[in-house]
Amino acid sequence: MKHLLAPSILAADYSDLASEFAMLNASPADWVHIDVMDGVFVPNISFGQMIVQQMQSLSQRPLDIHLMIVEPEKHIESFIALKPEVLSFHLEATHHPHRLMHHIKNKGVKAGIAINPHTSVDLLDDVLEGLDLVCMMSVNPGFGGQKFIYRTLDKVRKLKAKIIERNLDTLIEIDGGVGLQNAEALLKAGADVLVAGSSVFRSEDPVLTMERFKSIEINNFDL
Numbered sequence: 001m002k003h004l005l006a007p008s009i010l011a012a013d014y015s016d017l018a019s020e021f022a023m024l025n026a027s028p029a030d031w032v033h034i035d036v037m038d039g040v041f042v043p044n045i046s047f048g049q050m051i052v053q054q055m056q057s058l059s060q061r062p063l064d065i066h067l068m069i070v071e072p073e074k075h076i077e078s079f080i081a082l083k084p085e086v087l088s089f090h091l092e093a094t095h096h097p098h099r100l101m102h103h104i105k106n107k108g109v110k111a112g113i114a115i116n117p118h119t120s121v122d123l124l125d126d127v128l129e130g131l132d133l134v135c136m137m138s139v140n141p142g143f144g145g146q147k148f149i150y151r152t153l154d155k156v157r158k159l160k161a162k163i164i165e166r167n168l169d170t171l172i173e174i175d176g177g178v179g180l181q182n183a184e185a186l187l188k189a190g191a192d193v194l195v196a197g198s199s200v201f202r203s204e205d206p207v208l209t210m211e212r213f214k215s216i217e218i219n220n221f222d223l
Helices: 014-025 049-058 076-080 097-106 152-165 183-189 206-215
Strands: 004-007 032-037 063-068 086-090 110-115 133-137 171-175 193-196
Touching: 004 032, 004 206, 014 049, 032 049, 049 063, 049 076, 063 076, 063 110, 076 086, 076 097, 086 097, 086 133, 097 110, 133 152, 152 171, 152 183, 183 193, 193 206
Parallel strands: 004 193, 032 063, 063 086, 086 110, 110 133, 133 171, 171 193
Antiparallel strands: none
């Protein structure tokens, strides 16, 4: 499968979201990644349900919603109602990931689990079979524009090996510090979805940058 690109709207110009979404709609972007932050699980606050609903109305691309919030089960229904392509919550933020994952899937939405940089991929062993996507944080969550943690490459390889061994279709998404300088290495390690924020929206030509992301060809994984 050709890798997917999900530009992160966190890095966009909030004063003109209509123009930013018009640009994304005309670009090779596959999804639009939306980080929902509560100021508790992470030290920043971003978008609530009403803003995400407005983004949905502007987007011609499927939404990839990433909940960086405590007790995601309290708010999950309002985000499921937006019918995103994928809805991800953090493994570290709930006591019942298996239950929440299946609840999302039973509502007809793909379920993802996100893990922080310090969280071992081994902790996903009991839920991996049911997951559509693992969102692997490659920076400490909460702010855009951070430096990529290169230890992530080893975690991607380890997780990809588990997925291949179990003959699963689970996608690996990388979120944080992703740019053209490390995209090829991430894809060779086994990543399937690249979330790119600052490297897209702060480039001189965001559409050209996205085209360059999408043009990267990988024939074999470097496991």
